[in-house]
Amino acid sequence: MALFLSTFVNKVDRKGRVSVPATFRAALGAQRFPGIVAFSSFKFPALDCCGIDRMEELSIRHELLEQFSEDYENLSALFSGVHELPFDGEGRIVLPAHLAAHAGITEQAAFVGQGSMFQIWEPQRFEERRAAVLERVRRQGLKLPPLGRGTQ
Amino acid sequence: MALFLSTFVNKVDRKGRVSVPATFRAALGAQRFPGIVAFSSFKFPALDCCGIDRMEELSIRHELLEQFSEDYENLSALFSGVHELPFDGEGRIVLPAHLAAHAGITEQAAFVGQGSMFQIWEPQRFEERRAAVLERVRRQGLKLPPLGRGTQ
DNA sequence: TGGGTAATCATGGTATATCGTGGGTTCGAG
DNA sequence: CTCGAACCCACGATATACCATGATTACCCA
Numbered sequence: 001m002a003l004f005l006s007t008f009v010n011k012v013d014r015k016g017r018v019s020v021p022a023t024f025r026a027a028l029g030a031q032r033f034p035g036i037v038a039f040s041s042f043k044f045p046a047l048d049c050c051g052i053d054r055m056e057e058l059s060i061r062h063e064l065l066e067q068f069s070e071d072y073e074n075l076s077a078l079f080s081g082v083h084e085l086p087f088d089g090e091g092r093i094v095l096p097a098h099l100a101a102h103a104g105i106t107e108q109a110a111f112v113g114q115g116s117m118f119q120i121w122e123p124q125r126f127e128e129r130r131a132a133v134l135e136r137v138r139r140q141g142l143k144l145p146p147l148g149r150g151t152q
Numbered sequence: 153m154a155l156f157l158s159t160f161v162n163k164v165d166r167k168g169r170v171s172v173p174a175t176f177r178a179a180l181g182a183q184r185f186p187g188i189v190a191f192s193s194f195k196f197p198a199l200d201c202c203g204i205d206r207m208e209e210l211s212i213r214h215e216l217l218e219q220f221s222e223d224y225e226n227l228s229a230l231f232s233g234v235h236e237l238p239f240d241g242e243g244r245i246v247l248p249a250h251l252a253a254h255a256g257i258t259e260q261a262a263f264v265g266q267g268s269m270f271q272i273w274e275p276q277r278f279e280e281r282r283a284a285v286l287e288r289v290r291r292q293g294l295k296l297p298p299l300g301r302g303t304q
Numbered sequence: 305t306g307g308g309t310a311a312t313c314a315t316g317g318t319a320t321a322t323c324g325t326g327g328g329t330t331c332g333a334g
Numbered sequence: 335c336t337c338g339a340a341c342c343c344a345c346g347a348t349a350t351a352c353c354a355t356g357a358t359t360a361c362c363c364a
Contacts, residue, residue: 010314015349019314037157042289052155059155059267068195074294077285080264082157084175089351090314163325167339171324241341242324 002027002051004113009123011108016100017092018109024118025091032056035086036093038120039078040102044129046112047103047120054117055082095120154179154203156265161275163260168252169244170261176270177243187238188245190272191230192254196281198264199255199272206269207234247272 008021020036028036033052041048058075065072085093095105103109103122110123121129160173172188180188185204193200210227217224237245247257255261255274262275273281 013316015316017315022313042286042294055157056153056155059153062267070288070292071295073285074289076266077282077289078294079157079267080159080282082265084157086350089353092314094349165326167326169325174323238340241343244324246339 002029002053002116004115004118006113007126008111009108010111012095012100012105016095016097017088018095019090019092020087021111022091024111024113025087033084033086035084037082038085038099039082040099041119044119045103045122045125047099048117049120050117052084055079154181154205154268156267156270158265159278160263161260162263164247164252164257168246168249169240170247171242171244172239173263174243176263176265177239185236185238187236189234189236190251191234192251193271196271197255197274197277199251200269201272202269204236207231 004024004027006023008024010019010021012018028051031051031053035052036049037052037055038047038049059079062072062075062079065075083096083099085095087093095109100106103120104125105120105122108123110121110126112119112121112126156176156179158175160176162171162173164170180203183203183205187204188201189204189207190199190201211231214224214227214231217227235248235251237247239245247261252258255272256277257272257274260275262273262278264271264273264278
């Protein structure tokens with residue numbers, strides 16, 4: 001199981017290429033598709049990312065849903081917005097202009113571990129977001145579901 | 153396992169030809185019939201598409217249904233509306249006039265990944281549809297009943 | 305423990321191949 | 335004989351593969 005931790009800021013070159021942190025590449029392991037899968041976050045100015053494995057799993061679940069249901073269509077919309085970003089020989093990806101725009105990324109990209117997935121942010125925006133969340137945690141504390149009966 | 157992701161807009165030339173995105177062709181792999189299978193969507197002004205494999209699988213399931221039942225007849229109706237669209241040497245298909253009309257396609261065609269299948273839309277119409285679904289997702293959140301992917 | 309060495313990783317540039325697109329031509333059907 | 339559809343060939347743009355370099359890190363040995 002892939003586990004993405006920590007945050008790494010890398011440079012985006014003039015061709016839109018950016019190195020995926022080596023530890024993230026290692027976490028992805030050897031999958032059918034050598035690269036990452038990315039889509040605009042519905043909630044943040046950021047990109048949600050994972051390996052193709054997760055998409056295949058999602059596709060299977062998708063087919064189990066009732067056709068024409070809202071959940072089914074929502075997931076269909078997700079598939080249509082997903083981008084497959086292959087690694088080049090050096091472990092870099094090319095950020096499509098549309099995705100970079102959604103995240104406001106120009107010079108640098110922050111790779112943010114999120115456990116089973118990771119996100120890509122514009123570093124400055126992420127820092128602000130992070131500070132805000134930390135503040136909330138300080139006020140409210142951190143609640144965790146008990147172990148043993150998954151979070152599903 | 154075929155997995156169709158992302159959205160690609162290609163041009164329809166004056167002969168009615170349009171390139172199927174290379175990644176989709178790759179996802180189809182080498183099947184008995186080199187091309188795609190398309191039929192008018194029941195719900196949208198779009199075309200539902202897949203490889204011949206899926207139709208064969210559907211046919212098997214068709215046989216398992218009780219003959220003369222409504223479900224059986226519904227599926228029969230689907231088969232009768234299916235078009236086999238072979239690739240030319242460059243990976244293009246010719247959109248039959250009737251199908252193009254149903255989707256309102258003239259100049260351009262949007263190939264929309266839907267996981268195990270894909271759709272073909274008139275780009276402008278798809279954009280509107282996409283915006284509507286996205287809005288709904290933002291309001292309601294994305295529920296994946298069986299899987300539950302995090303906080304999104 | 306400290307220095308030296310080797311490996312890994314991020315980054316930059318160039319060359320090549322792929323892909324989408326357009327047009328011509330031949331074959332077959334009516 | 336005529337029309338339409340499928341096949342073949344050509345081309346430009348773009349994205350991908352390949353190669354090179356500097357810097358940092360990890361490792362090893364003294």
